[in-house]
Amino acid sequence: MMAKQSLNKAACVRVLERMLVIRRFEEALVEMSGQKLFKSHYHLYIGQEATAATVVESLRSDDKLVTTHRNHGHVLARGADPGAAFAEILGRATGLNGGRGGTLHMSAPELGFLATSSVVGGCIGLALGGAFAQQRRGRGGVSVAFFGDGSLEEGISFESMNIAALWKLPAVFLCENNGAGATGSAKGGFPSSLIAAPRLAGIAESLAIASSQIDGRDVDAVHRAVSRGVASCRAGRGPVFIECITERWEGSKPMWPELSTGITDVALAWESERMPKKYRDWHVHQDPILLHIRKLLRKKLISRAAVLQLDRKVIARNAAARQFAIASPMPRGKTALDSVYA
Amino acid sequence: MKPMRKITYSQAFVEGLDYCMRKLPNFSLLGNEVMGLGPQRVHLETIWRNYPERVNFPPTSEAAFSALAAGAAMSGEHVFCHLGAASFSFLSMTSIANEAATAHYASGGKIKVPVVFHMLHGLRIGGGTQHSMSPQSMYWNVPGLQIVLPSCARDAKGLVATACLSDNPTVMFTHDLLIGMEGEVPEADYEIPFGKADIKRRGKDVTLVATSYMVQVSLAAAEILAAEGIDVEVLDPRTLVPFDKKALIKSVAKTGRLVVADESHLSCGVTAEIAAIVAEEAFHHLKAPILRVARPDVPTPFSRPLEDFVTPTADKIAAAVRRVMG
Numbered sequence A: 001m002m003a004k005q006s007l008n009k010a011a012c013v014r015v016l017e018r019m020l021v022i023r024r025f026e027e028a029l030v031e032m033s034g035q036k037l038f039k040s041h042y043h044l045y046i047g048q049e050a051t052a053a054t055v056v057e058s059l060r061s062d063d064k065l066v067t068t069h070r071n072h073g074h075v076l077a078r079g080a081d082p083g084a085a086f087a088e089i090l091g092r093a094t095g096l097n098g099g100r101g102g103t104l105h106m107s108a109p110e111l112g113f114l115a116t117s118s119v120v121g122g123c124i125g126l127a128l129g130g131a132f133a134q135q136r137r138g139r140g141g142v143s144v145a146f147f148g149d150g151s152l153e154e155g156i157s158f159e160s161m162n163i164a165a166l167w168k169l170p171a172v173f174l175c176e177n178n179g180a181g182a183t184g185s186a187k188g189g190f191p192s193s194l195i196a197a198p199r200l201a202g203i204a205e206s207l208a209i210a211s212s213q214i215d216g217r218d219v220d221a222v223h224r225a226v227s228r229g230v231a232s233c234r235a236g237r238g239p240v241f242i243e244c245i246t247e248r249w250e251g252s253k254p255m256w257p258e259l260s261t262g263i264t265d266v267a268l269a270w271e272s273e274r275m276p277k278k279y280r281d282w283h284v285h286q287d288p289i290l291l292h293i294r295k296l297l298r299k300k301l302i303s304r305a306a307v308l309q310l311d312r313k314v315i316a317r318n319a320a321a322r323q324f325a326i327a328s329p330m331p332r333g334k335t336a337l338d339s340v341y342a
Numbered sequence B: 001m002k003p004m005r006k007i008t009y010s011q012a013f014v015e016g017l018d019y020c021m022r023k024l025p026n027f028s029l030l031g032n033e034v035m036g037l038g039p040q041r042v043h044l045e046t047i048w049r050n051y052p053e054r055v056n057f058p059p060t061s062e063a064a065f066s067a068l069a070a071g072a073a074m075s076g077e078h079v080f081c082h083l084g085a086a087s088f089s090f091l092s093m094t095s096i097a098n099e100a101a102t103a104h105y106a107s108g109g110k111i112k113v114p115v116v117f118h119m120l121h122g123l124r125i126g127g128g129t130q131h132s133m134s135p136q137s138m139y140w141n142v143p144g145l146q147i148v149l150p151s152c153a154r155d156a157k158g159l160v161a162t163a164c165l166s167d168n169p170t171v172m173f174t175h176d177l178l179i180g181m182e183g184e185v186p187e188a189d190y191e192i193p194f195g196k197a198d199i200k201r202r203g204k205d206v207t208l209v210a211t212s213y214m215v216q217v218s219l220a221a222a223e224i225l226a227a228e229g230i231d232v233e234v235l236d237p238r239t240l241v242p243f244d245k246k247a248l249i250k251s252v253a254k255t256g257r258l259v260v261a262d263e264s265h266l267s268c269g270v271t272a273e274i275a276a277i278v279a280e281e282a283f284h285h286l287k288a289p290i291l292r293v294a295r296p297d298v299p300t301p302f303s304r305p306l307e308d309f310v311t312p313t314a315d316k317i318a319a320a321v322r323r324v325m326g
């Protein structure tokens, strides 16, 4: 299969729909956390949606994926049922993983995901194993590791990239660097990365891994890099490293997520006079959804009416998914002892 | 007499660290979020402010910075090294079990390794498989390590001080649910010697040995049982290594009955070792079989009813005590 460097109209709209699915899901989640429907720490993907929503365009159904503590966007982008995803986070029996994993370990093995670890760096080693299995299978499948910049602080990331490079494994190391603007634990925010290398891609380059550094909010840039990288992996040329850079979303700076930029209003993509001053930078330069809509409108690939209609459809489905989860039963306590072994 | 002031576990812990900072110029702190991510984390800021050059925030590189801690200790530094959730300590396992624990022995007693590996453990509601672990029994299987599990604010202050001043490597566990708990704590500096169990409640019918947060849960169970006329003695070993066998056997000799509560998994867990000590050395005192309350042998589920099912509670402990009472 030849890598297509640009997305056609239908694909552009699919990517937009995926981004909206993720955004509406997570906006609801913040409310649900406020309502004490679940009581655990959680991590949002808001601001990074363009990456997951676009990466999956280059993947086949037999490809493997591994994600982290910040997994909602990846799992939903790959097509997991939002109702089952909500249910998982609420610990319901109908959850993607029967309520056993929760937000930190949500996984959809039927869609190619390996186990979701929230041990920083854990995903990279597991994805290496996925790539090894793909190479043994010999059908051109790849294994994608989605990980944060912080994963590169862990030794396992270096060891894994070294093995992948030595054995020419079809691994896509997809680093989502959301470090810009993060506050860090010393300032009362969530830990952010501490890496001496001036460019993260330089770490992979030192192992002779083909690397690129792109704007993670830009659907076209993500697609160009990922489609090329995946094609190279499929052709047996070894691993690739792609650094997708995004600014840390305001709401993910404090220890607990906050809907600090409000509920997304897609019409702000064209009604710029209505933009609230306070988060103008987010609405004009950061929000990948508004950026993508503006580009599609400019290229006449979608109409304003179609954007609003698509968003309404996503919102309605999201509301139904949320209802499904809330109405779902909890698992019975003693089933905790079931299926420790296969 | 003035009633003693009450402060949180976190505040008391920080006072213990502060004492070591004053006492040992070669003592430093390594790690992020020593008292977790909750509101109690602010107390560490006193230490950051007062000793900025002796506090280090490493990258998320547990394997490297725990080895750094062990190596610095071998070079004459005293290091308090915080590893985060106990699950993450597995990334440091080689520094702890292969290096720190063996160096004194393998050097013919020439090398000292004054390092504390501190971690947060325990069922904390919603922690799931990787933020709830209690691996104290795994570390108990590594000779050369001291193991400390404070159960209240007062003990935290004195035990962390002893750990940091010690010449031996120590693994120290703080339970997530203890961090914000208040208790009476003396203002003066003090150290609590290792290997000295503390009777947290005196009783004559049953010896209830408990560690860490399970001490608090056991005290609640003892209240329930007192209303039923069962008089429970709650014994807190405070350190697993060294272990105060004498106090344990003395209590069992008095009561003739033993229940053990700890959050590590049942098989080869802390409860198993304590039960074995009594079975081997005090069997003749027993009037009933020993019972254990521990976490079942399953990974820890996220969902609330599942998590509740695997959590040792006051009711489960009380039920075990009733059974040994016959």
Ligand SMILES: Cc1ncc(C[n+]2csc(CCOP(=O)(O)OP(=O)(O)O)c2C)c(N)n1
Binding pocket: A043, A069, A070, A118, A119, A120, A121, A147, A148, A149, A150, A151, A178, A179, A191, A192, A193, B060, B062, B084, B088, B091
């Ligand atoms: C081994 C390990 N150490 C520490 C942590 C605590 N922790 C959770 S998220 C996080 C920061 C991760 O940053 P990054 O990898 O960039 O991901 P992001 O949250 O920014 O998406 C840390 C240190 C952990 N989960 N695992």
Ligand SMILES: [Mg+2]
Binding pocket: A148, A149, A150, A176, A177, A178, A179, A192, A193
């Ligand atoms: Mg990051």
